[in-house]
Amino acid sequence: MVWTLGQLALRFGCELRGDPDVRVDHVGTLAGAGPGAITFLAITLYRPHLAKTRASAVVLDAASAADSPVAALVSSNPYATYARIATLLHAPDDSGPQVGRIAPGAVIDPAAQIGAGVQIGPHAVIGPGCVLGEGTRIGPGCVLTANVRTGANCELRARVTLESGVHLGDRVLIHAGAVLGADGFGFARDRDGWVKVPQLGGVRIGNDVEIGANTTIDRGAIEDTLIGDGVKIDNQVQIGHNVVVGEHTVMAAFVGISGSTRIGRRCMIGGSTGFVGHLEICDDVAFTGDSMIARSIDKPGIYSGGLPAEPARLWRRLAARFRQLDTLAGRVGSIEKAVGLKGAAPETQEADHD
């Protein structure tokens, strides 16, 4: 679709520096865009590309606007403004009213309730008791085993599995291969092995949630696993039974949340970060990647774990020194004693406090 910069500035509340009649019809990168493209500058890393951009326009903040060699849309939040413009320019061509469509080979239980305008792809399976809200699209090979409910305008890409008792809000987008509602990992140790603990709860997903490819969200053991409105989950995330995730929290790939842990609202969780079970994390906590969260957190802020890699030769020495750390601390204590300085910390107690 073609838009003029004047129209875009008006629609998204930006200041326009340049010709309002310039037309754009697609997006591009600062370095790669050509005429007709609009691009954006949102992180300083790419600032050097600005001077050379061949795009027709750039979305950026006021501080960078003066340096733009082409027309500029000035926004206090250039990335969000870019996202909205890209959505507008690249909207799928859904001309005409949305019509329901059941593909060949889809297997739909006669008792399932299919809303207006629902589309179901080839080889999808919709089991008994399922209710699909209007405008929902079910991709090829998806399986909704039984008693699954979706709100309006949900989209399941290919090969998504929703087991019984999974309920989605409105506008939930789930990528290929995700599995919601598999049994939580619950076993009780017994004399001769493990006794399976029945997993009887469901999974409830709020509105406007996005769930990445091959992510897994387990059903609750007794009550439900809960994902709040606006939560965004990347690929290959694992969420255990009875986890609660607060509204608008985001988590990157390989995040793992063990059973019954509660994550607050607006948290940001870097990739590969893992949480042990039964924790409470308050609202507005950020975790950098590769962190291990072993205690509850009741203060908003940024938390980190994970030591960055080093050249292997150095790392081997550091790892060996790490293994000697208790000894080293003892040596420092002995020196302090010998030279008449008192130890700064109560050694034994602290070392055992965990």
Add this chain to the structure above:
Amino acid sequence: MVWTLGQLALRFGCELRGDPDVRVDHVGTLAGAGPGAITFLAITLYRPHLAKTRASAVVLDAASAADSPVAALVSSNPYATYARIATLLHAPDDSGPQVGRIAPGAVIDPAAQIGAGVQIGPHAVIGPGCVLGEGTRIGPGCVLTANVRTGANCELRARVTLESGVHLGDRVLIHAGAVLGADGFGFARDRDGWVKVPQLGGVRIGNDVEIGANTTIDRGAIEDTLIGDGVKIDNQVQIGHNVVVGEHTVMAAFVGISGSTRIGRRCMIGGSTGFVGHLEICDDVAFTGDSMIARSIDKPGIYSGGLPAEPARLWRRLAARFRQLDTLAGRVGSIEKAVGLKGAAPETQEADHD
């Protein structure tokens, strides 16, 4: 199903404190249960909820029984007893004899052998040479490519893939999206790239094994990958070629076991723990989560790795100090020399011993 506490006490060998005629028909949490529900207390974290529970009965140990405000079933292993009661109360209503059933759209090779009472879901694919034991249930969209054997009463949820040469014991439960029998990761470096090493072994799974959603277990390179009886595997676990896992070992999500490593019996492996290849881990070893196992272990016990996250400001200082650790140890050595104390450890040797 409805049971009286007297019946449950008798069946599961518990001491009953309270009225044997009280009836329960479902389970609940300590905090959430209401009349008619039976609940349990198994970890001290939830002890505070006991006094306020509105359940009709609680399963707990002798030490807590006196504090129960409602009828109590006293068990030396409350969690296992709860698991058995929950299984009893919430058993699926399989009234009548189990009957075989092939869903529409299932594609079954004429040469496959299908046991009595086998159920096959919509769009499942059962290839040539497959043998399905009696009472086995194959969910929607599952693919058994060829020469797959299952024992009796196995259950594959939706979209499970078993490649050729995968053999399951009896009562194996596999959750959606799991892939057993993909090629192991084997390549030989050569002048101009990598030569694929043919992966010719299979995968053998024992009896009573459970395998989580989107977990992958690779076929062996020459001989088979082996998973022992009673092993329980969570979601998104990766098990490499020719790994051997001993009976009744359990592993949580994101555990990764590299090729040819052998894990003993009754091991417990926390989430995100990784094993390098070609290790031998003895029986009865527990690993806390996020550990990296780089050496064989021949002593039972608990092993740990992984440093818990801290506030980012503190963590940055710690990470910087970690990077100086070799220097710091050298400084301590210099001080010891200067003040006439001998170094406690043979520095150079130890630092290089890895």
Add this chain to the structure above:
Amino acid sequence: MVWTLGQLALRFGCELRGDPDVRVDHVGTLAGAGPGAITFLAITLYRPHLAKTRASAVVLDAASAADSPVAALVSSNPYATYARIATLLHAPDDSGPQVGRIAPGAVIDPAAQIGAGVQIGPHAVIGPGCVLGEGTRIGPGCVLTANVRTGANCELRARVTLESGVHLGDRVLIHAGAVLGADGFGFARDRDGWVKVPQLGGVRIGNDVEIGANTTIDRGAIEDTLIGDGVKIDNQVQIGHNVVVGEHTVMAAFVGISGSTRIGRRCMIGGSTGFVGHLEICDDVAFTGDSMIARSIDKPGIYSGGLPAEPARLWRRLAARFRQLDTLAGRVGSIEKAVGLKGAAPETQEADHD
């Protein structure tokens, strides 16, 4: 297939020590092989098995050849030579010309272009605009949503998903459950939540690439995500939007590469290693497993992160000492001052340099 050692030595350029008329028809392990089998010795760990092998022949290097109790094929790269011999002996019996074959239940858009000799398995879905190169095999339950292109002789095992705009080179092998072309994880923070950034790029895979089971490779945000020729990717790897992976790089399970990071050629990445976004890694870098890569690297070599596990009792003390590391360094500084030794490093500055 049966081959004599003389034929194999000639074909693969090995020195033969032993009878050229000995015949082999399958491979085995050093410890497990019997008559008729050829085996190999490639890592010293298995050296002790050599003396007792019952195989008919062993592939090994010159240094070990004298110790072989059976016929030996001497190679400067025994593992690669073994790989080629195993491929030869265990080649699938594809006698006769390869013929195209469309399985029952496959759904193929009329506008898709299907090359000569293409095989499509049961319940596969080939959407509009797809182009399949000659000899390509699409396994059961695979979904190619739209506008997917494959080169010649690709193989997709079961239940692989290729979303629109995914292009494969020739001879690409993708294992079950992999998802290529799901949306990258892109959201712009806004007043009241997160705005989805449209993911408009595709995924381009080079020739001779292998991709493991349940691995995910996201489409680019604007431009494409790129995987170079000869790259080998293990199971459950996650590759973010606009990542570029250079030719012949290999990566083990659970590797995660965040958006826009560029990995060089011939890199080797151990399992569970994670990369933050927007990095540049040069050619010929090796990473040991469980490393966190937080900075760009411009020097070839080996890099490490990750501390190996220890017995839990020791680890608890080490973790506590780690938490005191800044304090400990301060104490060492105080001692140095007290005894008249200068601090070796500019403490405060260094500690803050990150």
